[in-house]
Amino acid sequence: MAAVDLQYIDRSTETLFDIATDVISLLRSANETVGVAESLTGGGVMETLTSVPGASAAFRGGVVSYATPLKQLLLNVSAELIAREGVIHADVAAQMAEGARNATAFDGSPATWGIGTTGVAGPDSQDGKPVGTVFIGIASPEGSRAWGPFRFPGPRERVREATIIEALSKLRDALTARSGGDQTTA
Template identity: 65%
Template sequence: MTPRSTETMFDIASDVINLLRKSKETLAVAESLTGGGVMMALTAVPGASECVRGGVVSYTIPLKENILGVDENLIAREGVVHASVAAQMAEGARRVAAVDGIEATWGLGTTGDAGPDKQGKDVGTVFLAVAASDDTQTWGPFSFPGSREQVRQGAILEALARLRQALVGRKANSS
């Protein structure tokens, strides 16, 4: 990966796809506030079909619980904008995207409140998670300022950057 002085969403998504392709690993995504934006960014990159298995846009609580396996007691206690919810979403994405009984190598989860109305946490609050078979990392709370779209775009960009960071870190640790 060549460092850049500026980066676009496409640049970061391209890095993610190239890292996954080189290591022959797969990715699944579980999105809430980003509404499919992470998948849109990833699948804009040529060759994404080699490593991106798919994703779930779990905008409602029942989908988070029933499809991704997010603990309903956790949601009742903390709400959906929480680090542990993002972690369980990322882990659930890996399971949901299993092919022939083999889970996706990586899962990415995004949850937060893009507004305009406050839904338990401050508007702009975001949590992200990346799950692998042996570890799940979470980040947040982030506080993204601006309009609904600016919060969503900030979350997508940060999610891709954190995923890239995890992929580079894993590669460095296995070398």
Template identity: 65%
Template sequence: MESVSPKVQRSTETVYDIASDLVKKLKDAGQTLGVAESLTAGGVMAAITSVSGASTVFRGGVVSYATPLKEKLLGVDGGLIALEGAIHADVAKQMAEGARRITNIDGDETTWGIGTTGVAGPGTQDNKPVGMVYIGIAGPSGTRAWGPFNFPGAREQIREATIIEALHRLRELVSVIPHD
């Protein structure tokens, strides 16, 4: 698990720029994506689906804003949530794994899953400060979590920073596989 604090501006790329590049890389590699979001409340899915042609790679996802839905819909361990709360690296990882699992279609496994969990504010949650975020990504070679990020700013800035970071992290992981 990596710890990154505070967020450093990478470039002037917009959310749409990153999402467009990610969709292209997923298409080129013949790979698919499922998403499970909490604090971003569908923002990752909206960013992906804003790109023309995203339907060839994006399978769907779930917004598990309420903590019990993380367990019920995504299979996040209830004992983990009881012990650590919903804002935790292992929760993000299990959300990503759940996103990947629930978006399988007729035995065709979804290649990647993203999970986002954190505190966008205005108040703390589970004794975790506003701006604390974890991102999980599940893929063919296993599952990783990044965080805790400590994103500064107001609610929407924290959510946007999380979306950008999640898309960027997956873009780094996607390997282009040559088509026959």
């Protein structure tokens, strides 16, 4: 029998639920909250966060702004920006994250953190951007930042899942950096 040359791929055993649990734990420890504005993920970030027991102490809610006009009306994304760049853009993701903080405000207080996701899950390109192009925004009282463009390969559901993983990982990184500590796992 001939020897087979196996090639192993390093993989993380961390799951999406693990990342979401870390996020909720970090938010709860800091007595902070999060609001979400989603486009291509269609509520997947919110679903993932609310799957964590105790999420109600930190997760306020969110907006699925799939239609472009809702990004302007509900999240205050600049119409001029959208006309100039389209909705698949870093600044749109950052403004969506800021809009998420404000859309989930009550008692005169916005959510501490906001997440915004925008991109192309497929099957067709949009605004001249190919399928798999994604931008993620994170906002806090100190300001907002966007990451991307990411190029997530695969079918529609894989692009959406990769976006959720990346968005929650970016928030976890920001929370960890802000607390000045190591990543926690609940």
